[in-house]
Amino acid sequence: MTVLVTVLVTGTIYSSLHIYPFIGKYYEGDFMLNEWGVALMNVGRAKEIAESMEMINVTYEGTPVIIQHVDDNTKMARIYAKSDPENEREVPILNLIEE
Structure with missing residues (x-):
């Protein structure tokens, strides 16, 4: 099943995208929709x-956070909450x- 949508992602409009459902999330190119x-x-x-x-x-x-580091291999990010930079x-x- 393919769904056509219009999505606003970080200021760019992607319209008429083919979104493919997979385990409750939707994949298109380099981003996913929940x-x-x-x-x-x-x-x-x-x-x-x-x-x-x-x-x-x-x-x-x-919770608002700061991204410290991104690991390409594990697809994990090291973050800390803006309100608690020690943690x-x-x-x-x-x-x-991204808000």
């Missing part, structure tokens, strides 16, 4: 954010959401 149509983070974008001089709003489980942890990149 069941609510929210674009999930990918390795490339996570690396861009980690290396950026700009403060880009990213959340993990609803770093490794999380799956797909669980990060």
Whole structure:
């Protein structure tokens, strides 16, 4: 089954994309949508954010975070909450959401 949608991802509109359902998530090119149509983070974008001089709003489980490092092989990111910079942890990149 293929679904056609229009998605806004970081300021770029992708329209008429073919989205393929897979285990509750939807894949298209280099990004995925969750069941609510929210674009999930990918390795490339996570690396861009980690290396950026700009403060880009990213959340993990609803908490604003800073991405410290991205591991291409494991697809994990080392992050810390903006409110608790001493508490770093490794999380799956797909669980990060760019606001």
